[in-house]
Amino acid sequence: MSRPLISFDAAGTLIQVSQPVGRTYAEFAARHGIQVDETALKRAFKSLWGQIPPPHRPEGVKADDDERSWWQQLAARVFETALGTAIPREVFEPLFDGLYRHFAQPEAWIVFDDVKPVLDDLAQDHALCVLSNFDRRLLQILEGHEMTSYFSHVILSSEVGAAKPHPRMFDTALRLMEATPEESWHVGDDDHCDIQGARVLGWKAFAVSRPEQSLWHLLEKVREK
Template sequence: MSGKTQLFKNLKNFRLITFDVTDTLLRFRYPPPIQYAKTATELGVKNINQEQLNECLRKEIKAMAIAHPNFGRSTNLGWQQWWIQLVKNVFRHVKPNIPPEQLDMLAETLLREYRTKEYWSFMEGSVELVQKIRDADKFVGIISNFDPSLSTVLREMEIEHLFDFILTSYEAGAQKPDAKIFSIPLERCNIKPNEALHIGNMYEIDYVGAKNSGWSSLLISQDSNKYENVEVMHVYASIKDVINALENKDIKW
């Protein structure tokens, strides 16, 4: 049996296949703390304590998610101000004496540049897998905990056209693993949960969220051995491994 035939067989019961984005299809060119420091240095904010920046960014993302969930949608802050406030809060802790105009420029630059291809790269095999699924005549979509700029990012990376829809948590008004965000594509495409498959890299958010919503799911994780509740044929270390499995194995759903 050819690889294409086997892939068609493995996916025959599905009409819709969706993907997470960050660390599933795309990844940051540099880890955010490194990129924040790099951009700050380019804008004249120097001698940054990288360890302190790492810790501040981690804490501030958690704090902002609590105070203004879903990139500020829940509190009407708005996603642009959410990111600007986050950046300013981080650098106020790291560089307390940074001039306000320099802080404004840094926040606005990071907000803008993270929507360009300069700050992103592809996970190996991601475009190949999406194209193979499209060739199998399936609906293909995105379900991502992301702000509304995701379409811009995908357009910059020249893959927006590969998807029938792009659903962000901001648009949905709910974040994965909430079942609400998984229900919206089903309604749009008139598809039953057992006809849908979601592929992502986060166990609770992607795999469990999809399964609890009645979907099938594939998990991409290099820590595959630690997930006792995931079928061995439903977790893979990379997208390349997913392609290999779809084309060469009988996957039981």
């Protein structure tokens, strides 16, 4: 390809939730008559996030439910950990349905201030794509924030059947973008999934850690001669 590739993680790199996850979980629980501490939910979510293995399927096999069941399992365990007991199924199912739909809405997310101006610059001479451990809800979120035009492809773990740092994710990006690892950058905020996952495959990688390492710093790095 004529233009070098830069792929971007989504949540934590391009976008972030508009309010803390623990607060959102607590608000939705309250609508169903369940009072649970926001801080306990935050702590449980952070602890369990890395404990539940990401879905993995044979190549070419997509999730029937767009990985909704994985998120349902995570949410159930978060509430159980925070409360010390499981929420009855007849209460939890509508509670989770509301949460799942909420996080599909663009209004549930905000775009970091540095994202669009840096993408405007990079898009002039780079091919850009999203490489995210997310599901198809991300398409609606990016569309709602007028971001889809920046990217040639939005590559989702729910469609690839593997999550970063699995090589299949990075290989899919190279194949779709007709790129090679040596000429490609991956940008993300997770050291294991994004940075190490890319570097072990021969990509260049940039770790986002705002404010110390913003996308403005990425732009400087890419423009270095």
